[in-house]
Amino acid sequence: MAMDVVDYEVFGNEMQYVEVELDPGEAAVGEAGAMMYMQDGIEMDTVFGDGSAQQGGFFGKLMGAGKRLITGESLFTTVFHNEGNGKRRVAFAAPYPGKIVPLDLGDLGGTLICQKDAFLCAAKGVSLGIAFQKKIGVGLFGGEGFIMQKLDGDGLAFIHAGGTLKELALAPGQTLRVDTGCVVAFQPSVDFDIQFAGKIKTALFGGEGLFFAVLRGPGKVWLQSLPLSRMADRIVRASPAAGGRSREEGSMLGGLALGGLLGGGSDE
Amino acid sequence: MVTRAEYAARHFGPGSADAGSPVVLTWREQWLVVRRGEDVIHTLRAVEVEPAAKGFNNAQLALEWFADEVRHMLILDGPVALAFRQACPPALQHRLQPVAAAQQSTERRFRWGIVVLAFLALLPLAALGLAIAFADPLAAWAVDRIPPGVEAKIGESVLAQTQAESKLITEGPAYEAVQAIGRRLAGGEENLRFFVADRPEVNAFAAPGGVVVIQAGLLRRADSPEEVAGVLAHEIAHVELRHGLRQMVKAAGVRMLFALVLGDYGQMAGWGAQLTELKFSRDAEREADARGLARLARAEIDPAGLGRFFAKLEATPSAGAALPAVLSTHPATAERMAALEAALAQMPPATIQPLAIDWAAVRAALGEPQT
Numbered sequence: 001m002a003m004d005v006v007d008y009e010v011f012g013n014e015m016q017y018v019e020v021e022l023d024p025g026e027a028a029v030g031e032a033g034a035m036m037y038m039q040d041g042i043e044m045d046t047v048f049g050d051g052s053a054q055q056g057g058f059f060g061k062l063m064g065a066g067k068r069l070i071t072g073e074s075l076f077t078t079v080f081h082n083e084g085n086g087k088r089r090v091a092f093a094a095p096y097p098g099k100i101v102p103l104d105l106g107d108l109g110g111t112l113i114c115q116k117d118a119f120l121c122a123a124k125g126v127s128l129g130i131a132f133q134k135k136i137g138v139g140l141f142g143g144e145g146f147i148m149q150k151l152d153g154d155g156l157a158f159i160h161a162g163g164t165l166k167e168l169a170l171a172p173g174q175t176l177r178v179d180t181g182c183v184v185a186f187q188p189s190v191d192f193d194i195q196f197a198g199k200i201k202t203a204l205f206g207g208e209g210l211f212f213a214v215l216r217g218p219g220k221v222w223l224q225s226l227p228l229s230r231m232a233d234r235i236v237r238a239s240p241a242a243g244g245r246s247r248e249e250g251s252m253l254g255g256l257a258l259g260g261l262l263g264g265g266s267d268e
Numbered sequence: 269m270v271t272r273a274e275y276a277a278r279h280f281g282p283g284s285a286d287a288g289s290p291v292v293l294t295w296r297e298q299w300l301v302v303r304r305g306e307d308v309i310h311t312l313r314a315v316e317v318e319p320a321a322k323g324f325n326n327a328q329l330a331l332e333w334f335a336d337e338v339r340h341m342l343i344l345d346g347p348v349a350l351a352f353r354q355a356c357p358p359a360l361q362h363r364l365q366p367v368a369a370a371q372q373s374t375e376r377r378f379r380w381g382i383v384v385l386a387f388l389a390l391l392p393l394a395a396l397g398l399a400i401a402f403a404d405p406l407a408a409w410a411v412d413r414i415p416p417g418v419e420a421k422i423g424e425s426v427l428a429q430t431q432a433e434s435k436l437i438t439e440g441p442a443y444e445a446v447q448a449i450g451r452r453l454a455g456g457e458e459n460l461r462f463f464v465a466d467r468p469e470v471n472a473f474a475a476p477g478g479v480v481v482i483q484a485g486l487l488r489r490a491d492s493p494e495e496v497a498g499v500l501a502h503e504i505a506h507v508e509l510r511h512g513l514r515q516m517v518k519a520a521g522v523r524m525l526f527a528l529v530l531g532d533y534g535q536m537a538g539w540g541a542q543l544t545e546l547k548f549s550r551d552a553e554r555e556a557d558a559r560g561l562a563r564l565a566r567a568e569i570d571p572a573g574l575g576r577f578f579a580k581l582e583a584t585p586s587a588g589a590a591l592p593a594v595l596s597t598h599p600a601t602a603e604r605m606a607a608l609e610a611a612l613a614q615m616p617p618a619t620i621q622p623l624a625i626d627w628a629a630v631r632a633a634l635g636e637p638q639t
């Protein structure tokens with residue numbers, strides 16, 4: 001499959017965006033809502049399916065669309081292609097605080113399994129699929145649910161996750177216990193299992209789940225330090241509007257400011 | 269020269285990248301040759317490598333071995349692994365069978381898991397559907413299990429509520445008259461207690477536990493004690509048939525069932541307060557009429573009073589006033605009146621002892637309603 005080679009630059013510290021440079025005729029795919037800006041000459045096309053083009057006719061497209069519905073993604077992917085004469089840039093922004101990581105799928109053997117909302121954008125030719133978590137226990141308690149996303153191809157893909165992203169390489173047989181919800185992506189050679197946290201007391205009073213996610217090498221894994229759900233949980237708990245307590249900012253002004261901030265950010 | 273089949277894999281271990289390095293595998297008799305680019309990096313005997321199901325969903329085939337006490341691993345993707353397996357020497361092939369079994373079991377458990385999860389997700393819906401479909405039998409079942417003690421508690425709560433909302437008349441001709449009618453109707457049943465509430469509405473109701481409340485407005489509209497007796501007999505019949513309880517159980521539904529199971533009767537007594545506003549089905553009214561007539565006959569009270577009173581209310585609504593409450597909860601439809609007439613005609617002639625009450629005195633004592 002012909003992949004487009006793209007140059008890129010990641011901007012920002014905690015709230016990042018990535019600017020992708022496209023040569024004439026090159027293209028990138030992204031979630032429609034993630035586009036931040038694009039230069040003259042970049043044309044935006046919304047295509048049915050995942051934009052990886054050759055998808056085996058109408059039925060293949062239908063299947064792709066069905067899968068995207070299940071993962072909760074939009075039915076349409078937006079393809080950004082450079083119709084200009086020179087290099088042009090288009091930028092994609094992360095939807096919440098965290099880090100953007102560029103991954104060369106070619107280096108990873110062509111496939112990456114990731115959390116279902118981790119994908120930000122990719123070179124055209126990377127196909128977005130879903131991967132069902134077929135270990136029932138992991139689906140229920142692993143923190144990532146039954147539906148994960150599969151990126152296929154040998155081009156560049158950008159994934160995004162909350163907080164700080166940690167890339168780790170696990171040797172064959174090497175295991176790592178991870179808090180559920182913190183697994184962002186891994187190579188398909190990595191075992192993803194769960195392990196009982198061991199002590200009911202820890203589970204009940206330690207404020208953590210009953211299970212760890214257990215990753216066993218070989219392969220690379222990416223972890224996030226702050227899952228979005230955890231951050232949302234803290235914000236809701238601290239928000240008086242949602243019935244939370246705001247001890248520190250008890251003043252009317254503090255409450256209003258927080259309410260305004262939340263109101264402005266909840267437009268998606 | 270013999271061309272040998274080649275299988276793409278990734279090698280993890282010393283000398284390879286963290287994400288694994290692409291290698292090509294070929295079989296040379298019992299030897300597995302691992303090449304990275306043009307270089308042969310490992311040559312392994314088939315018996316040396318340990319196969320296992322590996323990776324996301326167990327979908328990958330792993331071949332593991334140790335060299336200088338360092339672990340090496342080859343990872344083959346699903347379709348490649350299948351072709352590889354078919355071509356590999358018997359020494360390895362039979363050890364690949366458990367791997368295939370492990371992979372199939374992951375798939376099988378997934379399918380069963382989905383079925384079970386779907387079932388669990390649909391279970392509350394199914395339970396709700398069943399509860400709706402069997403609401404009547406369920407209510408009947410629950411009602412049959414309400415102990416008499418609970419009925420008494422409900423009655424007390426209704427009485428307490430009546431006392432809180434209106435003054436009870438506890439002496440005078442009206443009180444005496446109602447007690448006299450009540451004694452005749454009860455015929456020795458000690459649990460029946462009769463109360464007169466000083467309220468203008470034309471209403472009367474009976475609560476579980478034998479509490480019968482008659483409102484002064486009804487006494488004013490009645491032309492004879494037999495009419496009052498008829499209404500009371502009808503109301504008592506509702507209680508005996510547990511119509512009110514059944515309505516309550518249906519209305520409170522699942523909460524009521526839980527309360528029954530948990531023995532939380534206090535809450536049920538609270539629900540009893542709704543008794544005065546309950547409407548019953550036409551079947552329930554017919555049943556209550558028939559049973560009321562039987563009670564009147566036993567008490568040797570003229571049974572015609574029951575039908576007469578309701579017919580009168582229906583025919584001459586009190587000027588300007590709203591529909592009498594007793595009529596709105598027990599509508600005197602033509603159908604019901606006809607059924608009453610027919611039942612009366614079929615009753616065997618019984619001895620009738622008039623209620624010796626000076627009704628004019630009763631009405632005089634009540635006077636006109638204060639507005």
Ligand SMILES: [Zn+2]
Binds near residue numbers: 502548553556597598
């Ligand atoms: Zn009735």
